Structure formats: C-alpha cells, structure tokens
Amino acid sequence: MIKVAIVGATGYTGVELIRILSSHPDVEIDTITSRSDDDFLLSDIYPSLRGIVDKKLRLPDIKNLKNADFIFFATPNGTACRMAEQLLKDGKKIIDLAADFRFDDIKLWNEVYKIPHECPQLLAKSVYGLSEINRLKIKNANLVANPGCYPTATLLGIMPLLEAGLIDTTNIIVDAKSGVSGAGRGANINNLLCEVSENLQAYGVDGHRHLPEIQQEMVKLNNNKKNINLTFIPHLIPLKRGMFVTIYVDLLDKKQKIDLQKLYQKKYNGELFVDILPVGRYPQTKTVTNSNICRISIKQLDSGKIVILSVIDNLTKGAAGQAVQNMNIMCNFSENTALSVAPNIM
Structure with a gap:
C-alpha cells in the first residue's frame, strides 16, 4: 500500500x-x-x-x-x-x-x-511517460513526465510506421480534434456552452504547444533522424471529453503494398490499452469514454496514402489514466490495476 x-x-x-x-x-x-x-x-x-x-x-x-x-x-x-x-x-x-x-x-x-x-x-x-514506448525506463524512474493528450493519440497512431522506416517523414499531417475538457476548468468565454455547442473551431494554427513535443518524440521513433516535417492542426469539438486524431502519411515507395494490419497488430501485441480494430472498422470517441484505451485503425487508400485513425479519452488515456498506468509500472503493481473499467456504453 x-x-x-x-x-x-x-x-x-x-x-x-x-x-x-x-x-x-x-x-x-x-x-x-x-x-x-x-x-x-x-x-x-x-x-x-x-x-x-x-x-x-x-x-x-x-x-x-x-x-x-x-x-x-x-x-x-x-x-x-x-x-x-x-x-x-x-x-x-x-x-x-x-x-x-x-x-x-x-x-x-x-x-x-x-x-x-x-x-x-x-x-x-525525467522519463517521458508514454508507457507503450518507455515501459522499462518508467519502471526504474523516480520522475515521470506524463505526455500531453494530443501527443499520446498521435504517437501511438504513427509509432509502428515510424519505427519501421516506411514513410516519408517530410510530409506528416495530423488533423486532431478534442473535447472541451482538454482546455481545463478555468473560466473562458470560448468554452461556454453557447460558444462550443453546434460549432467546430480550429485553434493553435500558428503553432500549438504540443507540436514540438510530438516532433521531439517522433525524431526518437525515427531512429533519431531529424527530418520530421509535421503539420499539426487541433480543433475544438462540442464534446465534454474525447479525442479523435487523423494522421495522413505517404510511403517512401508509394506503389508499395504493406500489410498494415499485421504491422500494427504485431507492434501492439500484448498491450493492454491499445486496440487495433479489424479491417474495415473505424474508431469512435464514445467507445473509449472514461477508459484508458486507445483504439486505432489503419487504411491504405487507392492513391497509396495511408490514413491512421486514433481515438482516446483526453482525460483518461490522455492524462489521468496514463498517469495511473505509469504509477503502476513504477510501483510494480499490475499495469491495469484500477484501469480495467469498461468504457461508457452511452
């Protein structure tokens, strides 16, 4: 205890x-x-x-x-x-x-x-606390930096392709959407019900503070090659909680056909909180609400472009849940202790 x-x-x-x-x-x-x-x-x-x-x-x-x-x-x-x-x-x-x-x-x-x-x-x-990347370092750490919510969904979504060295890293596009709780509890006119409801708005277009954090960790996943050119545009959506990240990348060989499903399933085999959806199924924010799960699907379009869809609850896997996951690792508890609750059904 x-x-x-x-x-x-x-x-x-x-x-x-x-x-x-x-x-x-x-x-x-x-x-x-x-x-x-x-x-x-x-x-x-x-x-x-x-x-x-x-x-x-x-x-x-x-x-x-x-x-x-x-x-x-x-x-x-x-x-x-x-x-x-x-x-x-x-x-x-x-x-x-x-x-x-x-x-x-x-x-x-x-x-x-x-x-x-x-x-x-x-x-x-300090150790960067994305559990699925740095589990061994976290285990021995006394100081862990919990990742941001956008970096969590983005890095989990793109990690298998970056590590495999299969994509053109000079043109990565991330279209990210977050519920209003991501902005915190402080009073802000832009977060009032009448401003957010029935509305979709971009913000941080000139440079969101999570952009350099994502770039830093992408470089590490890319074998420390710094040729990362990332376009990252976040949006505020009329949800209390939830995050939906869509990532667009090109293969180095645009004619190459890759078994993306096999690549992602192999990478995340045994991971308790990353769910690779079956071919033809796509994630929804409501399927992760109040849970520590990241659900991911991958699709290679006829054009050759690859689309990765990644959803998390921004307050749980994007913040508090991931922090408890890290604590469990640091304290040698079972990693899923207190985190095995099923997502909300409605």
Missing part, C-alpha cells in the same frame, strides 16, 4: 485521478491540494464523490505532502518544477501531468511555454 498526494485536485485531470485512484486496492489517497479551494471538502465541489472521497483540500505546500510516498502534479505548467527537486530529495516519486519535464531541450521549453524553468537540471533525470 502506498500513500499518494494529488496536487491540483480540483481541475479536471486532478479529479479524474482521484476518481480512478479511489478504486485502486494498493493506494491510499493521503493528501489532496488546491490553492483556490483550500479547506473545502472535495465532495462539496464534486458531489459525485460524496461518500467516496470526503477529504479536505489543503494548500500545495511541501509540508502538506510529507506523508505521501507518491505525488501527482495536475497543475499548470511551471508548478511542479518549483517543488520537484526537494520532493525527490525527500524520497518521493513524482508524475507530472503538465509539461515541466517533457522536453529534452530547456531552450525549447522556455521558447514554447515562455516561463523560466525552476529546475532544468532534472530534465535529464
């Missing part, structure tokens, strides 16, 4: 973590924090947790985290890096669901997030 703390417990990813961890047989939720809701009961803010998690929220101070063995940061970018070094010295294990430890290059992080990094020396010690 381990004691965990969730820093930033009242945001959507924080409370999703609590929802999942509340049923974990090897976890005791010791501390939950919120700077804005200090001393409130979490169940007063989220009544669905009444009788399940009736803990009081505390301020996110290191002294309030002293009893925890494992700490999740579900906080804005730049928060975890202010506390991580001391917590690691105190023997804690950390998973950060923000971007503080995702980048290898501190200059790139500063350029993308435009805030100074408080502990750049820890970047070399």
Whole structure:
C-alpha cells in the first residue's frame, strides 16, 4: 500500500485521478491540494464523490505532502518544477501531468511555454511517460513526465510506421480534434456552452504547444533522424471529453503494398490499452469514454496514402489514466490495476 498526494485536485485531470485512484486496492489517497479551494471538502465541489472521497483540500505546500510516498502534479505548467527537486530529495516519486519535464531541450521549453524553468537540471533525470514506448525506463524512474493528450493519440497512431522506416517523414499531417475538457476548468468565454455547442473551431494554427513535443518524440521513433516535417492542426469539438486524431502519411515507395494490419497488430501485441480494430472498422470517441484505451485503425487508400485513425479519452488515456498506468509500472503493481473499467456504453 502506498500513500499518494494529488496536487491540483480540483481541475479536471486532478479529479479524474482521484476518481480512478479511489478504486485502486494498493493506494491510499493521503493528501489532496488546491490553492483556490483550500479547506473545502472535495465532495462539496464534486458531489459525485460524496461518500467516496470526503477529504479536505489543503494548500500545495511541501509540508502538506510529507506523508505521501507518491505525488501527482495536475497543475499548470511551471508548478511542479518549483517543488520537484526537494520532493525527490525527500524520497518521493513524482508524475507530472503538465509539461515541466517533457522536453529534452530547456531552450525549447522556455521558447514554447515562455516561463523560466525552476529546475532544468532534472530534465535529464525525467522519463517521458508514454508507457507503450518507455515501459522499462518508467519502471526504474523516480520522475515521470506524463505526455500531453494530443501527443499520446498521435504517437501511438504513427509509432509502428515510424519505427519501421516506411514513410516519408517530410510530409506528416495530423488533423486532431478534442473535447472541451482538454482546455481545463478555468473560466473562458470560448468554452461556454453557447460558444462550443453546434460549432467546430480550429485553434493553435500558428503553432500549438504540443507540436514540438510530438516532433521531439517522433525524431526518437525515427531512429533519431531529424527530418520530421509535421503539420499539426487541433480543433475544438462540442464534446465534454474525447479525442479523435487523423494522421495522413505517404510511403517512401508509394506503389508499395504493406500489410498494415499485421504491422500494427504485431507492434501492439500484448498491450493492454491499445486496440487495433479489424479491417474495415473505424474508431469512435464514445467507445473509449472514461477508459484508458486507445483504439486505432489503419487504411491504405487507392492513391497509396495511408490514413491512421486514433481515438482516446483526453482525460483518461490522455492524462489521468496514463498517469495511473505509469504509477503502476513504477510501483510494480499490475499495469491495469484500477484501469480495467469498461468504457461508457452511452
């Protein structure tokens, strides 16, 4: 049994973590924090947790985290890096669901997030927490950077083709769509019901902050060859939760016919949370809601172009579920503990 703390417990990813961890047989939720809701009961803010998690929220101070063995940061970018070094010295294990430890290059992080990094020396010690890629490194890590939601769906979708060296990496197109919860719980006019309902809008067209994260990890999958030219356009869709990513790539040999189904099934054989759909079936967001599953289908068109369809729940496999998956790996628990719940039917 381990004691965990969730820093930033009242945001959507924080409370999703609590929802999942509340049923974990090897976890005791010791501390939950919120700077804005200090001393409130979490169940007063989220009544669905009444009788399940009736803990009081505390301020996110290191002294309030002293009893925890494992700490999740579900906080804005730049928060975890202010506390991580001391917590690691105190023997804690950390998973950060923000971007503080995702980048290898501190200059790139500063350029993308435009805030100074408080502990750049820890970047070399952190592990990028896409479980299906870095499972062995995660197992031995004390600091894990949970990937972003868009990178998760995109990288799982394209990984088999990149690793096989079969595609033209100079022209990768990613058309991505996310539910509104991906924008967080903060008040924002663009996220109001009347703005989002019956509407589809692109954003981050000039350069979404997940773009360099995806490029960084694609280079690694591409045998560290940096000839990655990625067009990435995200969209906001009128769903509470869910993410649908469509990836378009060309084969190096456009006339080549490849058994894509065999390639993907072999790559993800034995993976608990990646489902390669049968030929002719295509994923839907509702089939992964509230689950840690990524469903993928692949199609080679008559033109030779390959289309990959990848869906996840942005709050679960795209955030909290993947964080719990990583915690399970780090703590030698069964990887699917507390994550085997079937997706919503409706």
